[in-house]
Amino acid sequence: MTLEEQQRLDNSITIIKNEIYQMRKCLESKHKFMDSLKHASNFLNELRTSSLNPKQYYELYILIYDGLNYLSNYLKDNNKESNNNYLIDLYELVQYAGNIIPRLYLMITVGSVYMGLEDAPINEILNDMLEMCKGVQNPIRGLFLRYYLIQKTKSFLINFENSSNLDKVINFIVANFIEMNKLWVRLQHQGHSSERARRVEERNELKILVGSNLVMLSQLEMVSKELYNEKILPEILQQIIRCKDTIAQNYLLDVIIQIFPDNFQVYSLQTFCKALLLVNEDVSITDLLNSLIERLIDYRKRNSTESLGDFSFLKTFVEFIENLNQNDPEFNIKNYCTILNGILKLSLIYSKEDDEVLDNLNLIYKLSIDKFNLIKDSSEEIDDFRIILKSIENFEDFNNFFKINDDNYFKLFNLQSLSIKKEIGTLILNNLIDNDIRIDNLESLQMVFKYLNESILVKEDKHQVSETKRDLFGDSSTDNSASNELIELDIYHEFLNKFLHLVYNKDYKVQYALLNECEVHLSKGNYYRTYPTLISILIRLIRKRNFEKADKKELVNMFNRISKLINMIKDKMPIKALNLNLNCAQISNECLLNNISYEFFIESFIIYEEMIIESKIQIQCLMNIINKLISLDQMIILDVEDFNKLITKATLYGSRLLKKTDQCRAIYNSSHLWWINKEEDAIAEGDDDEEKEDSAEPEETGESHLQENANQISLKKDDKRVLECLQKSLRIADSIMDNNVSVELFIEILNQSIYYFIHGNEMINVRYLNGLIELIGNNFKEIGQTNGQIEGPYLSTWKHYQRTLKYIKEQRVVDARFHEIAI
Template structure:
């Protein structure tokens, strides 16, 4: 009765009344009042009335509500899905939308996008396995947008974001969305800011669902989608971009880079090369955010290959640590355009340590050389120099791959840099840190007579610098400065004494103890509770070692505290 009598009579009245408000209201009433299953079984008749309505009727809203009701009906029970397939609901709705848009040539682009957004939502609910249907909807939307240029209507761009977000929300997997050939074509119509918003939505989806993107082809497609965050899509000047927003965007890209992974070294190397190609095109301002994660992904691959044969695949083009290090050298070098010398130095040292673990001495030496060049030519701030020299010393101490000549060259350079720091306390601490470069516990080749002497020379040099710092402090304040540096040097003496360096004698330690005591008891000394506590703790340690007995206790016994 509804199909043959009620609906046709009502629609006849609606079409003939010619009043746009009445038509909109009555069509909305039909959709809201009658049951979903009635609409599904009478789609042909209902949809046939839409193109006959007045051109000014807000058809997009009415039709969108119809598709929303049908989507909810489809989601309510799996039992009703066969009905949708039987009546070919998607094809009928798609066809009807095309006819409505043709019948209303002046329909705003917002209306067009809203209709296709509703149709896509319907399609994803009713035909989740039919990616071709979803792609068809996106393709139809692209055709309607063709020739429009970048959209400037905020509501329209929001609808496109909703349209593009729907597949991500449905599949929880960007890999599925990447299979939709028209997906990136729709994104082309977004302005720069909205493109960034959509790119952020895509990255958040990947993070939330821990999506595994494991091939270079998919990475290429993904980076094309999020290119709004990777490079400037228009002529926006750097100073026009909010700094905090920019950092957050680039941090999200950095997190994404770390998630790209494949167990196959060959494919992983292709992924790294693909990412590198995109981020190097993004301009210098982004590099300090995007280069580090790329470097660490590359180093992860190096660790994976560590210990394998030089050519495990038996092919000339095989991925090897040497090949990766060559790429890394070129990649870190790009930070000179930023410029970010401190970051580049840190990355060179990380690469050197990885080359050390792969027993590639020439490669490790080359990375250290690059780090030293940066230190000499680019790092001028005194605090940055202090940080850099301690990084250099710490990394060099862990290196075992260097032969005597290379190690001595690097060690003496580091010691020279330490002695030239701006402030005396910084000089002192860096120089006594260098003493460890001449004495490495697990490396027998870095323990011989000559190096025993070098350790002592480093500590004596640090002591001279500490004395000079004390005198400068006395002259500036008119009183004796803190003895903290002397106590720190004393602790280094005790370390090497305990480790068995014959150059560190009881007499030297005793002399240093007396020096510190004298300085602290001086009438003109400045009270320093921290230095007093540090010295007291050191004395307790000496007493503790004495009480332990055995070989260690015997060594400490002659020291008088």
């Protein structure tokens, strides 16, 4: 605002305030009423200006409205003391004002009071004021004048509404709306073309004045949806279309969407959609339709227990799209997809109430396919259709995904690029997982894999490097793009692995068949990323079986199938394959299939020897092998010869480890393979008493036997082999150059020896323990000490030793043998 404009506005405000003040003084003196009208006419003259913008004009309008409101209240109060002729005469009198702006504002002010009289000719007054307002054709002045008319008559029109007067009220408001819209549009064409942007801004500031008429229409309680659709909406739409103004069409159509009730919107949808086909090209049909759809969706969410009843309105949207294609074949593809997505979103949110709604989806997918085929040759890659495919996430119940006729959906899916297919495949999996939807039949499983086979399970070889090149130059996967793709691949398979856990049926055989179907489809992709999960689920399925009643042949076939799957992944994932073999060995042992268990261990040994190279991983794998061997109670009892072969091999592996510390720990842990105790209730109840008696002899030879000791049963007891393992580990520990590491290992071996001493190993006696303690003590004596205290790297080792000695002292309370140990 320039300084000159500000001064002009300030002057007008000053004049208006002074004149209002003078008017009020005259009204307080009943003998000066005519003078008060003169003052009112004076401050109304300030509204005759054409030099103010809408905001400045509105500032004056507010001041004047307050002043006229004071006059109006005075007339109402004074009318109680006068006869009706007073207002009639005054209504005629103000129409003789010299200027049209003061004349019409005073006419509306007096007329609004006059209509309140008991026998007032209401229709004549309304028509008179409405007609007289045509005399002001300046857009800004005319808009504010008509806005004043609708404000002053608002409360009366709403109260005047009844069955006989409803049409008259509607006609009055619609007629005022039409005239205001014409003035509003005319404003766009005033002034030089260089001021177009300024005119647009001014029009946006004035649009609420025009919309106020429609707001009043929406507040008429007696208007039914039939009357709205047959009379009100067609007249409003006719004006909106005829004005051919983009700003007016965008704003007023949105007002219609926002202010009239939801059931009105549904009932009149066909009429409204037909009008959308006739608007200017620049009008945002997409935004308008989405605004309407979002309103219906919000209504559904607010009233989840209610329904809009007839779902035929959804087909109206589809008909609109078909007509849009005919009228404008080159309609913006992004906007087209956005509209379709909105319609799908609305359809899907009602899918729980009526299965017929699902049929509507097929039509929309068909329209999408037709549009895609029409434009696919004009663009290298079209990704706008992804939002249509992603619309399935709006299902209230994602189980309905399996109910849709997915022929067209899959055709549309198959037309997309691989990146979009992967996005949709992941979306399907994610929704199944989040909603915990069980896949319990072959049809549903095949439907899901139909999409996965074309997306996540597709192998991409564009970043594969030949083995020779990798050997010479190293793996290029450290490149950022390749690294990102690997991360993305991991995400895809994370969802896929989670999905496999949803494949479930209470019937054991049905679930097994479903898992076999999964295997067929997974084999088409990077199966080494998914087979481990599938194998784990198969193992869990076997574990759930009642082993005593299970068909052994059936179990053998299952284990053979699992073994085949493990062999397929061992080249890519040797550690995973080794651990899976060990798990299968343990389960097959529980099934009393010791031959199968033995074979799984042999497979684990082969993987260990041929594929496990790194020393840190070797020791971890070996510890797993030892732990699983200890759990093979049935093999120990029934096939001790095979068991001895396995534990001997495992012990040899320990002695061949690269690091001496690993050798030492592996061998003293291997000693437990020759001394195995189990809780009594962990042994199968079907063990024969004769087997227990016959197994007494192998104690001397190191063979398996059963011996009850308190609540435990010894499955294997070979004192000599245990001693040999501990002695060998001691020799290895003693050969280590680092004295601190050597002493730490001595203490660990001492702890192992105490375990065997407690459990009755005759070779590990008091003399042996005393010798170990003396050895450890001598080593600590050789360590330099400060003020008799161990410091530096030996401190943690010393604390470990002290905890061990403390344990020995505590055991003296419960076991007299510990008194003989010299500490």
